[in-house]
Amino acid sequence: MLSLRKAATSSLTALLNSIPCQLVRLASTAASAPNISIQDLEVSRQFLALPRTPLPPLSTLVEPAPKTKRTVTNETIRAQRNALFTQEKIRQIESVTRVEKIEVLHRGQPEDVTLIMNKNFSTPLHCAQHISEVLVKRSALAMVDGKPWDMNRPLERDCVLELQHFIQEDPNEANLAFWRTGSLILSYVVDRAFRDDYLVQVHSWPYQDIQSGSFICDVDLDMPEWNPKEDELRALTIIISQLRSRKLPIERLEISADLAMKMFEHNKFKKLQIPVIAEKSPTKDRVVVYRVDDHVEISSGPMIANTGMIGRHQITAVYPIDCHGIGRLYRFQGLAIPEQQPLNYFAWNILVSRARQFNGSPVPINETE
The missing domain is CATH 3.10.20.30 (Beta-grasp domain)
Known part of the structure; x- marks a missing residue:
């Protein structure tokens, strides 16, 4: 019988706790992320402009019939939030007149x-x-x-x-930050993966236990039906791979509720959530946002230091969820382990299989959750 090394606070142990020990053995040397082929990269390029359902295989995608041109697109919204973040960060730095x-x-x-x-x-x-x-x-x-x-x-x-760090005796807080960052990265991926025909609105990252097996992000995709194929999930994963290779810092900024409302004026969910979040702050009017690359999201944090700390990773599933008072959302699920923690392919594949199962974390039931 193969043995599983016990480490109660390790993120790997938390993930593996409910998996039979006979099936799992940690590798003694690090293994790199799966190789990405030229064909996969081509799939990614095609995926970044998804057509409306029903979805044909990615290799046969063609430009759909033009829809009414949006005056506001995912790209312009992203650019606006990024600019506001930069302006406020500079303003806060310049407001300190005495070091x-x-x-x-x-x-x-x-x-x-x-x-x-x-x-x-x-x-x-x-x-x-x-x-x-x-x-x-x-x-x-x-x-x-x-x-x-x-x-x-x-x-x-x-x-x-x-x-x-992730391999110390008690890495619990670092693991929680890593899992939280996983949801931030999922929102980053979804925000840039679809054509501007589809207005992407992130609803939230419901709290999830590491033992749930996957980190998640619930999103309104402005489409009635989508059942992604494996090639499409692989294309989404490639976006994470590219972000990881850039080793970008994850920046935190505390802003006023008024600025947050302006920053997220095109997200119907955030406009309802921001007053609730601000009310819970010590001054009753502050909201914390994070930026990775040019993507800005609301979260109380904290996050890990940079994207280069993400090791092996995969977007494992997307499930439609019907939420009372909200309508149809899509639950994106992913899995990753820190770069510092080695894991062999056999154990990794077990974790991936588990992460493909529907994550039962609470489903949003109204727009203020």
Whole structure:
């Protein structure tokens, strides 16, 4: 009988807990993501302009009959949000007229050390750069005074800093950030995968347990019926592969509710959610958004440091879900493991099979959830 190495807080263990141990054995060496062929890349290029249903095989896609031209497209919406994010980030930086110093006590490998950093400018990543290149490469998340903190989020006061990675004794917080980032990446993929005939509106990322087997994102695709083929799922996965290879930082920004409403003025779900989210903030009027590449989404976070920390990955399924008070949404499901965690193909395929099953996380029941 093959044995499964136990590690209660490991994301791999959480995923594998409900799988018979006889079927699983972790590899002792890292395995790279599956090779992507020229044919797959061609499928991706075709997929980025999906026609209206019924969907023919991707290899035979042709341009559909023209519809009424949209004045607002997914691309223009994305560009507007990205521009607003950039403008607000610059405004916040320029609003700091006096640079103050703070003491940051780093605890952990390779040594405990006190750093003098710049308040509201320096981030945990900057601290890691002062200590060790190893910390820069492997740190996915920070703990600031015991609370989870994004690696790219500026420090606001004197603090104790601990840097988290995926193969430490207790990687629970890093794993949760990784899973959350998976949903952000799914929304990134969906936002740019379809023709402008279809207005993409992300509804939400329902809370999901790592043991559910997949991270998810619920989306309105403005189409009545879609049952993606394996080639189409592979084409979606390629978008993640390209993003991963760029090793882009994942940026956090806290903005006013008014700016959030302007940023998401073309998303009917977000316009209802933003007041509720803002009301729960300490000042009753703030919303946290994240940006990866030019894609901006709402989330309380935190996220991992950059897209290069994503290891083997796959978009495994898309399910239509009918939601009371909302209508038809599509639940996108994906699976990934951190780059730092090796896994052999046999075990990976078991996880993929499980991730293809419908994720039973709560389905939205009204537009304010």
